Amino acid sequence: MIKPDAVANGHAGKILDQIIQAGFKVVALKYTRLSEERAGDFYGIHRERPFFGELVRFMTSGPIYAAILEKDNAIEDFRKLIGATDPQKAEAGTIRNLFAKSIDANAIHGSDSNENAEIEGNFFFGADQRF
Ligand code: CMP
Numbered sequence: 001m002i003k004p005d006a007v008a009n010g011h012a013g014k015i016l017d018q019i020i021q022a023g024f025k026v027v028a029l030k031y032t033r034l035s036e037e038r039a040g041d042f043y044g045i046h047r048e049r050p051f052f053g054e055l056v057r058f059m060t061s062g063p064i065y066a067a068i069l070e071k072d073n074a075i076e077d078f079r080k081l082i083g084a085t086d087p088q089k090a091e092a093g094t095i096r097n098l099f100a101k102s103i104d105a106n107a108i109h110g111s112d113s114n115e116n117a118e119i120e121g122n123f124f125f126g127a128d129q130r131f
Contacts, residue, residue, distance in 0.1 A: 004062035005105035
């Protein structure tokens with residue numbers, strides 16, 4: 001997901017370009033806004049964490065881009081491309097280093113495993129929306 005901060009700041013196009021230039025194939029893409037219920041479901045594994053409420057508030061604050069991306073070694077390579085969760089710790093040139101302001105407003109989300117990528121892809125896209 002390209003998160004509400006990056007969309008509101010006009011960075012979505014540049015971020016998508018960086019992703020494509022890094023060799024990821026866009027299999028599915030959607031511009032949408034999460035309801036509180038949907039954001040809570042998406043981040044369900046964080047429900048007990050102290051930042052959950054703020055995470056849901058932020059993720060519902062504006063529209064996002066959701067995407068399914070494909071590449072060899074996609075999980076690891078995408079995490080390298082986007083940088084650390086906390087933009088203060090993200091390496092120079094990574095998407096979060098370039099475009100993110102805080103740990104909540106951190107511009108982009110990437111799946112942390114193939115298993116979660118499948119779950120998160122199915123959360124946003126039906127079979128007829130993938131190419
Ligand atoms: P994301 O990769 O979307 O997964 C969960 C999100 O919770 C994370 O990025 C951050 O934006 C947000 N978050 C806020 N506080 C924390 C924290 N202390 N540790 C991890 N994630 C956090």
